[in-house]
Amino acid sequence: MTTSSAPGKVYLFGEHAVVYGEPAVPCAIERRARVTAEPREDGRVRVDAADLSLDGFTVTWGGDIDDRPDIDVPASLVEAAMEYIDAAVAQARDAADAPDAGFDITVESDIPLGAGLGSSAAVVVAGIDAATRALGTELDPEEVARRAYEAEHEVQDGQASRADTFCSAMGGAVRVEGDDTRTIDAPALPFVVGYDGGAGDTGKLVAGVRALREQHAFAADTVETIGDLTREGERLLADADPESDPDADLLDSLGELMDFNHGLLEALGVSARSLDAMVWAAREADAAGAKLTGAGGGGCIVALDPTPDTERALGFAAECEQAFRAELATEGVRVEEA
Ligand code: MEV
Secondary structure (H helix, E strand, O other), X not given: OEEEXXXXXXXXXXXXXXXXXXXXXXXXXXXXXXXXXXXXXXXXXXXXXXXXXXXXXXXXXXXXXXXXXXXXXXXXXXXXXXXXXXXXXXXXXXXXXXXXXXXXEEEEEOOOOOOOXXXXXXXXXXXXXXXXXXXXXXXXXXXXXXXXXXXXXXHOOOOOOOHHHHHHHHOOEEEEEOOEEEEEOOOOOOEEEEEOOOOOOHHHXXXXXXXXXXXXXXXXXXXXXXXXHHHHHHHHHHHOOOOOOOOHHHHHHHXXXXXXXXXXXXXXXXXXXXXXXXXXXXXXXXXXXXXXXXXXXXXXXXXEOOOOHHHHHHHHOOOOOEEEEEOEOOOOOEEEEO
């Protein structure tokens, strides 16, 4: 039996634009998915998942991978989670050269499903790591990232970038531009997350931006502008001392770019009333900046604030179900128990 875990992430800059070859900077956060894999003799796969989200949104199912679980979260989310696990198992079988391997898989996660914090990438990354190790094969995190990308790419019909999976496998702050993926230095940024209790449909949102880009020149320009501001944000991070707490000037400059990034994402049609309301609650609490994170449509925003004010203000905002501080996860995928 092997248990591996992998972190979720927030996007400091660049979601959606990264799908079209612009750079993005996601940062891993200390909210993890843990996957346990135990090989089975009969070649079947059984999945058991509990706690696939924050409090009050618990998923439990058991059965063959083809069975539909009987639970009270949207079926599309659960089906997606099952597809990701299926794709992770296929990658592990391939990596370990064990095409007939079966598994009992247990998934636990404190990353809400479909909320922009990289739940599916974390489950796929941890799943591939746990299942290959359970078969006696160890992959380095780059190889786990590569295989997790293949798995996500397949489930998302070729629409996924490498950003979520690379960030979850490697941990820390990363930059992704097309196939070029690297870890970068970043100081411990004071992330505050607001969660509206909902989720967005990544496939639909990505397809929506693609259609807009094809129809309107402004949308293609907007995607490029997101790339430009991401590069500007990268330069700010590169000049900062990763060992020291970020100073107010750096936070203000990064925050301003986050505010621009949110506005541009809104122009691309991927924000939502609840996300805008949380962004404004954060700004009114004097956060350095705030933006939606991930595919959008519902789910989470991320703000920068070293004081308790933004977390408190989000806690009072009607649209916010939960607000929490999220620390940068310096470690990516790791073995929890072997
Ligand atoms: C989703 O977490 C991030 C998107 O940029 C899609 C992707 O990069 O695969 C919207």
